[in-house]
Amino acid sequence: MEYILKHKWFNMENEGTVLSCLKEWATNECCSRCLTLSRENILSLMEPFLKYIIWKNIPQNQRTFVPNYLVEKYNDISRFRRNFRFPPSLRTRIKSLKFIIELGAFHTESSFRIRLMECLKFNVASHIFIAGFKIIGLFQMEVSFFDNSALILGREGSKTLLHFSFNSLPWTDGRKIGNYTWRELVAYFPYPVRVDPFSNYIFKINCSMLQVKWPKTLQEKTVVYTDVGPLGFTSLSQCYGITQLFILPAAPSRRVCNDDES
Numbered sequence: 001m002e003y004i005l006k007h008k009w010f011n012m013e014n015e016g017t018v019l020s021c022l023k024e025w026a027t028n029e030c031c032s033r034c035l036t037l038s039r040e041n042i043l044s045l046m047e048p049f050l051k052y053i054i055w056k057n058i059p060q061n062q063r064t065f066v067p068n069y070l071v072e073k074y075n076d077i078s079r080f081r082r083n084f085r086f087p088p089s090l091r092t093r094i095k096s097l098k099f100i101i102e103l104g105a106f107h108t109e110s111s112f113r114i115r116l117m118e119c120l121k122f123n124v125a126s127h128i129f130i131a132g133f134k135i136i137g138l139f140q141m142e143v144s145f146f147d148n149s150a151l152i153l154g155r156e157g158s159k160t161l162l163h164f165s166f167n168s169l170p171w172t173d174g175r176k177i178g179n180y181t182w183r184e185l186v187a188y189f190p191y192p193v194r195v196d197p198f199s200n201y202i203f204k205i206n207c208s209m210l211q212v213k214w215p216k217t218l219q220e221k222t223v224v225y226t227d228v229g230p231l232g233f234t235s236l237s238q239c240y241g242i243t244q245l246f247i248l249p250a251a252p253s254r255r256v257c258n259d260d261e262s
Contacts, residue, residue, distance in 0.1 A: 015057035022046055022053070023065060043070070050074045064258045094131055097233055097245040098220040101136070105216035107240045116152065119214065119240040120203040125232025127250040129192035134244035136184045138177065140211035149206050153193060156200040162193050180213070184243075194250055200236060214241040 026045035027037065035041045043066070050066070051074040063071070107117060133151070149167065154160040164187070174182035195201050205214070219235045228249045 015054050016062050019053055019058060019063060019066070022049055039065070043067075062258065093227075094246045094248055095224045095226055095231070097224050097247055099217035099239055099243050099245075100220050101243065102216040102218055106138070107214040107216070116204040116206060117214065117240065118202055118237065119151075119205050120235065120242055121156070121200060121237035122203075122233060122235050123200050124195055124197055124234070126229075127194065127196050128231050128233075129194055129248040129250045130189070130245055131192045131248055132186070132188035132246040133242055134184065134186045134246075135241045136182060136215065136243050137241055138180045138213040138215065139171075139183045141179050141181065152204045152206065154202055154204070156202055158199075161195075161201075162189060164189060186244075188246070192248060192250075203242065205241060216240055217243055 026042045029045050030037050030041050050070055055071050055075045151164045152160055153162040169185055169187055171183040171185050217239045224231045226249050
């Protein structure tokens with residue numbers, strides 16, 4: 001257990017999952033050692049490993065099983081574990097969800113009048129990771145970018161899950177049409193973003209880009225098949241710009257380590 005938790009390459013998409021798994025391990029250890037299944041005994045087995053938890057990544061209301069004095073005791077120790085990154089070796093497992101460009105149809109509202117353009121609203125039938133995307137736009141010659149141009153993913157009516165900056169990314173130039181040029185970007189996020197059933201999610205583009213026309217795109221298929229089963233994806237709005245999403249199946253995560261789990 002210690003070898004795994006302290007290894008610099010050990011990382012998790014959700015630190016609360018690490019804490020919940022540690023609690024389950026301690027519970028099983030109590031049973032195997034014929035100890036009373038009490039909070040005190042479980043915590044005593046967990047404590048040697050609490051220094052490996054990155055506490056700042058777990059909201060207080062998601063770790064009520066662990067007393068605050070233990071959190072404060074080990075809060076600033078874990079500094080050697082790297083933040084989660086998407087391993088290149090997993091890219092061979094990625095499936096592509098494709099969108100087809102509808103020729104001649106573009107987002108019509110001027111980017112000067114809106115701050116964020118909604119480019120896709122969706123939900124999923126099972127737990128998945130979104131690892132990256134392909135996006136295309138019709139750019140006016142010598143198009144200008146502001147520093148905060150980005151693709152933003154968030155849960156509807158809730159917090160932002162990802163703010164992915166377009167700065168310094170290599171757009172590929174394509175066919176020229178008058179004073180405009182088709183440009184395409186393929187990018188992977190620095191970490192895969194989990195999306196879950198029962199919630200709606202929204203991709204938005206920060207419209208600080210000047211003179212860019214985003215084409216209307218249509219989802220090609222509602223199901224992507226993987227080695228572990230089908231992944232259902234439903235577009236709930238008109239899509240603009242996005243031509244592919246790179247996705248992976250994800251197991252349901254346990255995000256809390258609270259008193260009512262015992």
